[in-house]
Amino acid sequence: MTRPVDLRSDTVTQPTRAMRDAMAAAPLGDDVFGTDPSVNALQEKIAAMLGFEAALFMPTGTQSNLCAVLSHCGRGDEYIVGQQAHCYRWEGGGAAVFGSVQPQPLDHAADGTLPLAQIEAAIKPDDAHFARTRLLALENTLGGKLLPFGYVEAATGLAKSHGLQRHLDGARLFNAATAQAAQAGRHVRDEARRIAQCFDSVSVCFSKGLGAPVGSALCGSRELVARAHRIRKMAGGGMRQAGLLAAAASHALDHHVDRLADDHALAQRLAAGLAGIDGLMVEVPHTNIVFVDLADALKPKSSALIAQLAAEGILATGLYRLRFVTHLDVDAAGVDRAVAAIRRFFQA
Ligand SMILES: *Cc1c(COP(=O)(O)O)cnc(C)c1O
Numbered sequence: 282m283t284r285p286v287d288l289r290s291d292t293v294t295q296p297t298r299a300m301r302d303a304m305a306a307a308p309l310g311d312d313v314f315g316t317d318p319s320v321n322a323l324q325e326k327i328a329a330m331l332g333f334e335a336a337l338f339m340p341t342g343t344q345s346n347l348c349a350v351l352s353h354c355g356r357g358d359e360y361i362v363g364q365q366a367h368c369y370r371w372e373g374g375g376a377a378v379f380g381s382v383q384p385q386p387l388d389h390a391a392d393g394t395l396p397l398a399q400i401e402a403a404i405k406p407d408d409a410h411f412a413r414t415r416l417l418a419l420e421n422t423l424g425g426k427l428l429p430f431g432y433v434e435a436a437t438g439l440a441k442s443h444g445l446q447r448h449l450d451g452a453r454l455f456n457a458a459t460a461q462a463a464q465a466g467r468h469v470r471d472e473a474r475r476i477a478q479c480f481d482s483v484s485v486c487f488s489k490g491l492g493a494p495v496g497s498a499l500c501g502s503r504e505l506v507a508r509a510h511r512i513r514k515m516a517g518g519g520m521r522q523a524g525l526l527a528a529a530a531s532h533a534l535d536h537h538v539d540r541l542a543d544d545h546a547l548a549q550r551l552a553a554g555l556a557g558i559d560g561l562m563v564e565v566p567h568t569n570i571v572f573v574d575l576a577d578a579l580k581p582k583s584s585a586l587i588a589q590l591a592a593e594g595i596l597a598t599g600l601y602r603l604r605f606v607t608h609l610d611v612d613a614a615g616v617d618r619a620v621a622a623i624r625r626f627f628q629a
Contacts, residue, residue: 285594286615288551291453291544291569291608294492300532307528311521312338313514319524323531327485327498330470330534331454331477335506336498337513338527342367342452344518345484345497346418347375352501352508353416353446353482356381360416361403361445363389368418368450379516383412393423394432397439404443414443420450421476425548425570425606427460430476437479449477452486452497456568459541469538481505487530490544490569491537492609496530537609544569547607547616554620558627573603579627589626595619 287293296304310316320338328336339345346368350360360376362369364386368376376382385403387395405411417440421428437447451457458473465472477483482501487493499509513519520526548566555563560576575583583599590597595618598604605619 283594285596286611286619287596288605288607288611288619289596289598291490291606292488294609296494296529297492299536300493300529303532304525304528307524309522309524312523313519313521317522317524317527319531320527323527324498326531326534328500330474331483331500332474333477333483333500334503336500337506337509338523339497339499339513340495340518340520342484342486342497343372343375344513344516345499346372346450347379347516348509348512349448349482349484349499350376350382350416350418351380351512352505353448354380354382357412358415359383359385359412360418361385361387361400361414362418363387363395363420363423365389365424366418366420366450367452385414393426393428395419395436397435400436400439404445414445416446416448418448418450421457422453422568424572425566425568427457427567430461433476433479447480449480449483451477451483453489453568454483454485455538456490456541459545460567463542487533490541490608491533493529493533495526541569544607547611547613550613551605551607551616551620554617555623558624560627569607571605575603586623586626590619590622593622595622
C-alpha cells in the first residue's frame with residue numbers, strides 16, 4: 282500500500298533528512314546549567330524574531346502556557362480566556378490545579394474573537410468578593426482561524442488600559458502570520474512580529490506546522506522569562522542536552538516558515554474538493570485546518586467514515602466535527618486521494 286495520508290494533526294510530521302542532520306551536528310551542553318549552545322541560540326533566535334528580550338525553550342506547548350499563566354498570575358488571581366482556548370479547555374485545568382489561578386472563560390463570537398464588551402464586563406473591580414483579574418489570554422490561530430489583526434490590537438489595548446497582562450497562545454502563530462501576510466500583501470515574519478508585539482508573552486509551538494519533533498518557546502521580558510524558568514523547573518521541564526531538540530526547532534524556523542503557505546493551499550484544495558458533497562458543510566479554511574460538519578442525517582455515519590478512510594490509509598479525526606489538517610508530510614496527491622475516498626463513501 283502507498284504511504285498513509287495522515288490528516289489527523291500537524292503534530293504527526295517526521296523530521297526531514299536535513300532536520301536530522303542539523304540535530305546530529307548540534308553542539309550540546311547542559312541546559313539546566315544554561316550552557317547548551319543550541320538551546321541558547323534557539324532562544325535568542327525566536328526572541329529576536331518576535332521582538333522580545335528573552336525566550337525559554339519548553340518541552341510542550343501545554344507547559345509553555347502553564348508557565349506563562351503562572352508567571353503572570355498568583356494564587357487567587359484570574360485570567361480571562363475563551364471557552365475553546367487550549368490553555369483553558371484542553372490542558373487539564375493546569376492553571377487552576379497547579380497555580381490556584383481561576384479561569385474566567387468567555388464564549389467566542391463566530392469568528393473566534395472574544396467580544397470586547399464581554400471582556401470588559403468580566404474584569405472584576407478591586408473588591409474582596411472577587412478574584413483579581415490579571416491576564417487576558419488569546420489564541421491565534423484558534424481552531425485554524427486567523428483572528429482579525431484589528432481585533433487583536435483592540436482587545437490587547439483594552440486589556441492594557443485596565444492594567445491586565447496579555448498572553449498569546451501562538452501555538453500556530455506562524456500559520457496566523459502566513460494567512461495575515463497573504464491578506465495584507467506583507468511578509469510572514471513581519472506579521473508574526475506585529476501580532477506578537479501586542480502581547481506581554483507569546484508561546485509558539487515548533488512541533489505543529491513547523492515540523493519539529495518536540496518543543497515550544499515562551500517569549501517575553503527578561504523578568505517574565507526568569508519567573509517562567511523557575512516554574513518550568515518546578516514542572517519538571519528542565520532538560521539537559523536539549524540542544525538536540527532545539528536544533529530541530531531552529532532548523533524549522535530557518536526552513537519551514539515560508540512553506541506554511543503550501544499547507545494552506547492544500548487545505549483550500551481539500552475544502553474545495555469536499556464542497557460539492559451533499560450533506561457536508563465545509564468551513565473555508567484560513568490556514569491548515571479544515572473542519573467539516575455533517576448534516577444531522579449523516580452524523581451517525583461519521584465513525585464509519587473515519588474507519589473506512591483508515592482502511593484506505595487515510596487518517597482523520599472526528600471527535601465533534603470532522604477535522605483534516607495539512608502539513609509538511611502531506612502533498613496534493615494525498616489530498617486528492619482523501620477527497621476521492623470521502624466522495625466514494627458518501628456517494629456509494
Ligand atoms: C497543540 C497546542 C498546544 C499545546 O501543545 P502541546 O505541545 O501538545 O502541549 C497549545 N495551544 C494550542 C492552540 C495548540 O494547538
